[in-house]
Each structure stands twice: as structure tokens, then as C-alpha cells.
Amino acid sequence: MKKRILLLAGGQSGEHEVSLMSARSVLAALPRDQFDVTPVVISKQGRWLPPTGTQRALESGEAPTGGDLVLHRVASAEGYDAVFPLLHGPMGEDGTIQGLLTLAGIPFVGSGVLGSAVSMDKVMTKQVLASAGVPQVEWRLALRREWRDQPAAVEARAAELGFPLFVKPANLGSSVGISKVSRAQYLAPALDLAFSLDRRVILEAMTSHKPREVEVGILGNDAPVASPVGELSFDAEFYDYETKYTEGRAEMHIPARLPREVAEQVRETALRAFRALDCAGLARVDFFYVEETGELYLNEVNTMPGFTTTSMYPKLFEAAGISYSELVTRLVTLALEER
Ligand code: ADP
Ligand code: MG
Ligand code: MG
Structure with missing residues (x-):
């Protein structure tokens, strides 16, 4: 019996397009004598597209809008032997979709909730x-609220690491929101940028x-x-x-x-x-x-x-x-x- 596979691609993160490119490769490569593969593209708004929309998104390389609420569509994943969540970044690689699939009782490729989230x-x-x-390099954590209410404390933490240092949103990828800060005067804009993308920001000492x-x-x-x-x-x-x-x-x-x-x-x-x-x-x-x-x-x-x-x-x-x-x-x- 062929295994029925649901391939999820796209998604809400900045790596939406990268995911669609990956999905095209995986779709072409899963051996058809062993697998029956159905792709579902998730739009940038986080909704699951029907087959026509999915096909169009795979061809054009992106799906900005459209689709149905995940909670309405996840039942359609029942009957599949496994899901391949080929999604990067937040709402895909961070344990959220893994939690949904775990609740639905459907096996999936990759790490579970814990490994993905951590x-x-x-x-x-x-x-x-x-x-x-x-x-690992030396690092410090800063929270958005701290940066708003006690900026001097956050600046002091950065000073402990010395310059240059890296400022990064804690939960992103593809280098989005990351700055290399060479001097103290460039720290504030780097923190503003990172905090516009995440509640948690990591400061990292640069390698020597x-x-x-x-x-x-x-x-x-x-x-x-x-x-x-x-x-x-x-x-x-x-x-x-x-x-x-x-x-x-x-x-x-x-x-x-x-x-x-x-x-x-x-x-x-x-x-x-x-x-x-x-x-x-x-x-x-x-x-x-x-x-x-x-x-x-x-x-x-x-x-x-x-x-x-x-x-x-x-x-x-x-x-x-x-x-x-x-x-x-x-x-x-x-x-x-x-x-
Ligand atoms: P992402 O998850 O977005 O890929 P990374 O933590 O890998 O974020 O950082 C992106 C890039 O920034 C790295 O590939 C490297 O070039 C540079 N970088 C990040 N942190 C450091 C560091 N502590 N020292 C030197 N370079 C760094
Ligand atoms: Mg990364
Ligand atoms: Mg990286």
C-alpha cells in the first residue's frame, strides 16, 4: 500500500518563498511507487489553500492571501499516514504546527513540539x-519591556559583552532583524529593529x-x-x-x-x-x-x-x-x- 503524505509548504514566516522552493523539490523527488503526495500551501496569512490555490502558489512561488482557517482544515489531514511540514521559522518550525499535528494524532517529519520550540x-x-x-559565544537576554522601561540596564548588559556584538530577535531565521553592532551608538537602532520583530532579543558577543x-x-x-x-x-x-x-x-x-x-x-x-x-x-x-x-x-x-x-x-x-x-x-x- 502506498503511504499517503500531506506536504505542507509556504507559511507565515519571512521564509515563505524558500519553503515553496523546497516543496517543489520534495514533491518531485518522493518516489511515486511508494508515496501518494498531496501538497497544501499555507498562505502568508496562515490559511490553508484549497488544491487550485495550492497549485497556483507552487507555480508562482508565493501565496500572499487566501485559504481557510487552519482549524477548519486540519480535519482534512486525517487519513494521511504522515505530514511533511516543510515550513521554516515561526508558525512552522517552532512547535506550533507540530502541536496541532500531535493533537490530531498524525505522524510528521522532523522534531516534535519540544525540540522544535527550544x-x-x-x-x-x-x-x-x-x-x-x-x-557557545557569550550572550545576554533582553525583553521588550526592559528595553522600553529600563534601557540603561539593557545597554549595560551589551557593554558586558563588548563591541562588536550581534543583536538578534530570539525567534527568527534567514538573518531577518539581525544587526552587527560595531559601536555603542548603533546599539539602540539595532535593538529597536529586533524588538519590532520579537518580544525576546538575544545579544551575542562576536567571535574573536x-x-x-x-x-x-x-x-x-x-x-x-x-x-x-x-x-x-x-x-x-x-x-x-x-x-x-x-x-x-x-x-x-x-x-x-x-x-x-x-x-x-x-x-x-x-x-x-x-x-x-x-x-x-x-x-x-x-x-x-x-x-x-x-x-x-x-x-x-x-x-x-x-x-x-x-x-x-x-x-x-x-x-x-x-x-x-x-x-x-x-x-x-x-x-x-x-x-
Ligand atoms: P539565523 O537564524 O537568522 O540564520 P544566525 O544566528 O545564524 O541567525 O546569524 C546569522 C549570521 O550572522 C551568521 O551566519 C553569522 O554570519 C553572523 N553571526 C551571528 N552571530 C554571530 C556571532 N556571535 N559572531 C560572529 N558572527 C555571527
Ligand atoms: Mg536559523
Ligand atoms: Mg543561521
């Missing part, structure tokens, strides 16, 4: 990983030198495996939105040109983080490697990484001998596996 929030991730002994950015893929549930390590190189102050999504701005190197023991440390640390955060199915774990000093810091864990055929995560597993189509098949199988 990994999405950069502060919670840091706290959990600190207790697992994972090396511009870091090399290395990434590793994890695949599995309770017995996860790590891919080879990859590296992204680019010519910009940091890996900002424009550099991420402008064709030709960043270059992928697989395997990363790293000393063997550093690559091993990356893989081992990523597996430790995956377990500590209670992730499942897949994750791309991103690190900073400071070549000058040999320091290695875990930066973040992405529980639903970019998934086009040219994205880092599938490329990392391709380098390990697992084709794109084998990879998506394996992910659905992992979703159906008893845990």
Missing part, C-alpha cells in the same frame, strides 16, 4: 546546550575574529547520524539576508577544508546538541570556527533547514552517498517509525 528560540537553545557542555561558518546535517531519531561537514564562504560583513538569498553571493564547500579533528569535533558536538534538544528526523547544526585561535562554537540548530535540491542539508547527505530522493524517503520513514 531549537527555534536562540536563548532557550543556548541555555539547554550550555547545560550539555556545548561551547570573523568566523568560518561550518554546517553539518543530522539524520535519524534516537540513533542519529551526522553528515560530512560543509562550509559557506562569502564576501560580506556577516551572512545576512542578501548574501543568503542572492544567487552567487555565497559558495558551498563540501567537505569543508578543516583539520580532521575539527571536523570530527563538529560532528560529535552536533550529535550531542541534537540529543540534548530532543530533536528528531533531521536538523542542520551550524558552527563558527575561528581559524586563528582554533575555537569552535555552536551557533544554532535548524530543525527544518532549507530543502531545495541545491540546499546545504541535502548536499551534505549527497556527499555521504544518500541521494535527494533517498533522503526524503528516509525522512518519511523516520516519521512513521515508533519512538
